[in-house]
Amino acid sequence: MIPRHQTVLLIVLLLASAAMGTVLWKQFRRAHERLLRGEATVPTEAPLVAPDQPATLMVANDADNTVEPRVLTLPLPQDSEARARALLGQLFEIDAAPDATHPVPGGPDSIAQVFLLPIPGANGKAAAEPPLLAVVNLTGSFAGGHPSGIEAETLTLRSICATLNANLPRIEQVRFLVDGQPRPTLAGHADLTRTYLAGPTEPGSGTRP
Amino acid sequence: MLDAAHGGDDPGAKLGAQAEKDFALALAGRLRSLLVARGMDVVVTREADVDLDADHRAEIANHAAAAACLSLHATLAGANGGPSVHLFLSSLPATKDVGLLPWRTAQSAWIERSIALAGVLNAALNAAGIPVALGRTPLAPLDSMTCPAAAVELALPPFADAHQASEAANAEFVPKVADALAAALVEWRSSESLPGRNQAGEPQP
Numbered sequence: 493m494i495p496r497h498q499t500v501l502l503i504v505l506l507l508a509s510a511a512m513g514t515v516l517w518k519q520f521r522r523a524h525e526r527l528l529r530g531e532a533t534v535p536t537e538a539p540l541v542a543p544d545q546p547a548t549l550m551v552a553n554d555a556d557n558t559v560e561p562r563v564l565t566l567p568l569p570q571d572s573e574a575r576a577r578a579l580l581g582q583l584f585e586i587d588a589a590p591d592a593t594h595p596v597p598g599g600p601d602s603i604a605q606v607f608l609l610p611i612p613g614a615n616g617k618a619a620a621e622p623p624l625l626a627v628v629n630l631t632g633s634f635a636g637g638h639p640s641g642i643e644a645e646t647l648t649l650r651s652i653c654a655t656l657n658a659n660l661p662r663i664e665q666v667r668f669l670v671d672g673q674p675r676p677t678l679a680g681h682a683d684l685t686r687t688y689l690a691g692p693t694e695p696g697s698g699t700r701p
Numbered sequence: 702m703l704d705a706a707h708g709g710d711d712p713g714a715k716l717g718a719q720a721e722k723d724f725a726l727a728l729a730g731r732l733r734s735l736l737v738a739r740g741m742d743v744v745v746t747r748e749a750d751v752d753l754d755a756d757h758r759a760e761i762a763n764h765a766a767a768a769a770c771l772s773l774h775a776t777l778a779g780a781n782g783g784p785s786v787h788l789f790l791s792s793l794p795a796t797k798d799v800g801l802l803p804w805r806t807a808q809s810a811w812i813e814r815s816i817a818l819a820g821v822l823n824a825a826l827n828a829a830g831i832p833v834a835l836g837r838t839p840l841a842p843l844d845s846m847t848c849p850a851a852a853v854e855l856a857l858p859p860f861a862d863a864h865q866a867s868e869a870a871n872a873e874f875v876p877k878v879a880d881a882l883a884a885a886l887v888e889w890r891s892s893e894s895l896p897g898r899n900q901a902g903e904p905q906p
């Protein structure tokens with residue numbers, strides 16, 4: 493038989509470890525909250541989200557195969573990549589709405605990332621502001637849920653390219669990835685293996701304002 | 702040359718109970734019959750539910766040296782839109798240099814003829830009261846075809862039945878589109894065989 497004093501000791505130790513665990517968990521939670529509050533109030537960092545400002549979203553319409561500008565006022569990040577992602581998120585929210593003219597399920601989370609890279613070998617622009625290639629990384633669930641069709645898929649790509657160029661005019665080319673990987677087509681039709689032109693389609697077709 | 706898009710492991714769009722690959726094959730069969738009945742020679746890319754990549758489709762088209770190449774697709778029409786036709790051309794810019802054509806962009810030497818073909822198809826569909834949306838896009842088999850080429854995508858309400866156009870709208874709409882396309886292709890061939898119009902590129906102004 494186990495002596496009575498050992499049983500008592502075991503129970504006391506178990507209770508003590510449970511109490512210590514609770515205290516540690518509460519301290520961790522409090523520290524985490526402090527950390528979050530602290531990050532948001534560091535005075536030397538620029539605000540992550542700027543005040544509301546106008547943005548032009550190029551919204552697709554399946555009925556007439558067009559992409560039309562829609563000007564909204566949005567809180568947009570200062571950083572170009574975050575800004576591009578936020579703009580496309582807003583565009584996909586419009587497409588995911590019940591009354592969408594180009595219905596595509598998914599919404600703002602359909603964009604995993606947008607990367608901006610200087611276009612290699614591009615010239616004729618001031619070196620400080622080289623034209624950019626946007627790499628748009630879509631989620632697999634967005635591509636998987638996208639309606640299959642030449643018009644529907646082409647319109648999605650057109651509206652992405654036009655929205656990026658309308659708000660970030662340095663973006664002249666766009667490439668697409670799905671879940672970080674190259675993919676032959678968006679949903680069976682539109683070619684995702686090539687680089688799309690986001691700016692003027694013909695060289696020398698006028699300068700941008 | 703008629704190309705029933707998709708096939709095999711690539712079903713294309715889901716049209717309710719029917720897959721795009723099956724619909725495209727049936728439409729190609731219907732259109733082929735209409736054209737053969739009018740005395741035209743027709744080459745098809747596939748006659749069964751088989752895998753066929755874009756290069757192979759373009760090879761068949763280019764080997765046939767066809768007067769017109771149509772790639773047949775179908776997609777679901779929007780909830781608030783009736784049935785319609787999307788007419789797509791390659792987005793390649795035109796080139797006059799027909800000396801040596803890179804495979805991926807061979808269509809650029811034919812794009813002006815393709816635009817003319819699309820005009821004839823559009824006019825015939827409009828005459829039949831069928832709404833048409835025109836567009837241009839990079840599309841792998843089209844971009845490599847050395848013939849006047851267009852992709853015809855029917856936007857349809859969903860099929861309730863896997864084997865036939867049981868939806869009243871589709872039962873009426875699909876034959877109407879096929880008839881209009883056949884009439885347009887007959888007209889196109891007669892204009893193609895006119896003297897001076899059988900070269901790539903429009904006559905210079």
Ligand SMILES: [Zn+2]
Pocket residue numbers: 641642680681706707713714721773774775
């Ligand atoms: Zn298709």
